[in-house]
Amino acid sequence: MNFAKSRAAAATVLLATGLVAQSFTYTDFSSTAQLSLLGNAAQSGTALRLTANSSNQTGWVWRQGALPVVAGFDTTFTFRVTPPAVGTKAEGMALVIHDDPNGTATQGGTVWGMGYGNGANSAVGIRNSIAIEFDTYLDPFLSDTSANELTIHTRGAQGNNENEQYSIARATPAQNLANGQVHTLRVRYVPGTIEVYVDGATTPLISRAYSLVTGGLYASGTSAPGANLTNGTAIAGFCATTGAGTLTELVEILSWTWNSTPLTPPCYAGSLPQDVLRIDGSTGGPLRKVQLATYQPFGIGIDVAPATGPGMPYVLFASLLPQPGALGTALGFGDMCFPVLPTGASELVLVDGFGLFPALLPAPPAPTTIAIPPAVVTFPLQLTMQAVTIASLSPFALGVSNAIDVAFVPSLAPSITAVTPLSAQAGAAVTVSGQRFLPGCVLLVNGAPVVPTSRTATQIVFAYPAGTPCGSTVAVVNPDGQGAQTAFNPTPVVTSTLLGTGPAMGNATFVVQGTGFSLGSTVTMGGALATVLSASPTVMTIRTPPGTPGVAPVVITTAGGCVANTSYTYQ
Numbered sequence: 001m002n003f004a005k006s007r008a009a010a011a012t013v014l015l016a017t018g019l020v021a022q023s024f025t026y027t028d029f030s031s032t033a034q035l036s037l038l039g040n041a042a043q044s045g046t047a048l049r050l051t052a053n054s055s056n057q058t059g060w061v062w063r064q065g066a067l068p069v070v071a072g073f074d075t076t077f078t079f080r081v082t083p084p085a086v087g088t089k090a091e092g093m094a095l096v097i098h099d100d101p102n103g104t105a106t107q108g109g110t111v112w113g114m115g116y117g118n119g120a121n122s123a124v125g126i127r128n129s130i131a132i133e134f135d136t137y138l139d140p141f142l143s144d145t146s147a148n149e150l151t152i153h154t155r156g157a158q159g160n161n162e163n164e165q166y167s168i169a170r171a172t173p174a175q176n177l178a179n180g181q182v183h184t185l186r187v188r189y190v191p192g193t194i195e196v197y198v199d200g201a202t203t204p205l206i207s208r209a210y211s212l213v214t215g216g217l218y219a220s221g222t223s224a225p226g227a228n229l230t231n232g233t234a235i236a237g238f239c240a241t242t243g244a245g246t247l248t249e250l251v252e253i254l255s256w257t258w259n260s261t262p263l264t265p266p267c268y269a270g271s272l273p274q275d276v277l278r279i280d281g282s283t284g285g286p287l288r289k290v291q292l293a294t295y296q297p298f299g300i301g302i303d304v305a306p307a308t309g310p311g312m313p314y315v316l317f318a319s320l321l322p323q324p325g326a327l328g329t330a331l332g333f334g335d336m337c338f339p340v341l342p343t344g345a346s347e348l349v350l351v352d353g354f355g356l357f358p359a360l361l362p363a364p365p366a367p368t369t370i371a372i373p374p375a376v377v378t379f380p381l382q383l384t385m386q387a388v389t390i391a392s393l394s395p396f397a398l399g400v401s402n403a404i405d406v407a408f409v410p411s412l413a414p415s416i417t418a419v420t421p422l423s424a425q426a427g428a429a430v431t432v433s434g435q436r437f438l439p440g441c442v443l444l445v446n447g448a449p450v451v452p453t454s455r456t457a458t459q460i461v462f463a464y465p466a467g468t469p470c471g472s473t474v475a476v477v478n479p480d481g482q483g484a485q486t487a488f489n490p491t492p493v494v495t496s497t498l499l500g501t502g503p504a505m506g507n508a509t510f511v512v513q514g515t516g517f518s519l520g521s522t523v524t525m526g527g528a529l530a531t532v533l534s535a536s537p538t539v540m541t542i543r544t545p546p547g548t549p550g551v552a553p554v555v556i557t558t559a560g561g562c563v564a565n566t567s568y569t570y571q
Contacts, residue, residue: 115239126158
């Protein structure tokens with residue numbers, strides 16, 4: 001193998017180039033390439049006309065292809081809104097960033113819906129979206145604040161809405177943006193903040209804390225959702241509307257530039273034609289991120305490159321501090337996301353099938369899945385994994401795998417929602433239902449471990465232990481020490497009775513209320529066995545046996561041998 005020679009040669013490579021953002025520029029719209037025009041939208045000379053100066057116009061223009069947005073974007077467009085010679089300007093326009101299921105065929109509300117909301121046609125509204133709206137008509141029923149208003153609207157996964165209750169921020173610029181002159185809007189998103197600049201200003205008119213992923217607050221102070229962009233990407237474009245009668249305006253987009261920060265640095269893609277690294281079966285999706293629970297087992301899958309075959313060696317690295325572009329990341333056959341020439345203090349060699357480095361784990365040849373047992377990672381940790389393997393046998397060449405950011409986070413504590421039955425005879429099956437029962441969890445009855453007969457993330461089944469004391473507990477404890485417990489084989493308690501008198505001949509209904517009851521309980525009345533018609537944890541319904549007139553003692557004995565007493569009066 002020539003890995004050592006390749007390694008030495010690559011050591012001379014300088015810093016990798018910076019990140020390449022996805023971008024495009026329309027200096028004008030003499031060409032509408034890669035644009036979808038819907039409704040009344042049309043090319044008009046070198047402009048995009050969203051609405052003509054006519055009533056009931058609605059136009060949409062979408063850039064074809066999803067753009068990375070959650071890592072940041074910066075877009076600027078010039079526009080011209082010309083009011084009617086006779087009448088009143090209305091309704092407005094919006095820049096919309098969305099992941100609606102209809103893609104580039106997406107349409108929203110007419111008239112006051114401005115193409116993205118509900119509007120006069122009661123549209124659903126554009127889902128999974130954020131709209132930067134320029135409103136040119138004051139609609140009091142929408143809580144508009146002016147007829148020259150910039151506002152940012154979202155409803156997350158739900159259809160967007162033009163009502164100002166769904167605005168995260170709004171402002172009225174000093175200049176009239178619908179005066180028939182050319183104006184400029186710049187929208188800049190840095191994860192956690194969205195800004196809107198007007199006419200080349202260096203200070204944003206709107207600057208609002210908001211995350212496309214986690215959301216923020218509406219202007220009213222209530223919680224606003226994130227835009228629900230599942231892949232971190234979205235379609236971008238414009239929409240505009242006019243109203244009825246003389247409520248019209250001409251809306252034109254004259255130029256548009258877009259720059260977005262890639263979801264991940266280029267090194268995360270690797271140099272092989274397909275992904276070969278997986279963590280717990282996942283490549284991490286577009287963001288190349290996988291989240292695992294501390295204390296839990298997981299698998300590291302290594303596949304082979306298409307031009308090779310089974311039995312390929314590889315070196316698997318892990319880094320606590322990814323540094324795309326740093327010295328030592330650029331190899332002659334691809335870029336790593338952290339230095340390996342030489343390996344830095346924050347880097348580890350997990351597996352080495354070439355025999356060049358001391359490694360922490362054995363090196364089964366690819367394709368393989370390396371099983372990491374429980375409790376290897378017991379504390380919160382973030383690291384990045386990436387491999388070097390053989391890309392081709394003829395000619396011989398090496399390659400760099402895709403990279404994955406792995407975050408180990410503590411699990412939430414388990415919860416127990418039900419134990420059925422609460423008491424039973426020895427050996428009977430008991431089911432504990434709940435949430436987050438992790439692999440390796442321990443079941444305890446009165447503090448003593450019990451081996452389950454079956455176990456899933458939501459149910460544990462075990463055999464009722466002989467001799468379980470009254471007033472016991474059952475607990476589930478996950479490997480990280482977090483647990484939940486509840487009552488088990490409780491001593492029943494009678495709080496009240498209904499229909500507490502009846503004929504001496506029996507065959508009457510007697511209802512006992514309380515706690516700790518269960519199916520399998522027996523009841524005697526004056527020493528005679530009664531019939532239990534039904535039993536829940538809080539109510540038992542009993543059919544009385546024949547008895548002697550007078551007060552008869554009632555003894556309730558659960559299947560687990562716990563006793564409660566009350567009385568019944570025979571007449």
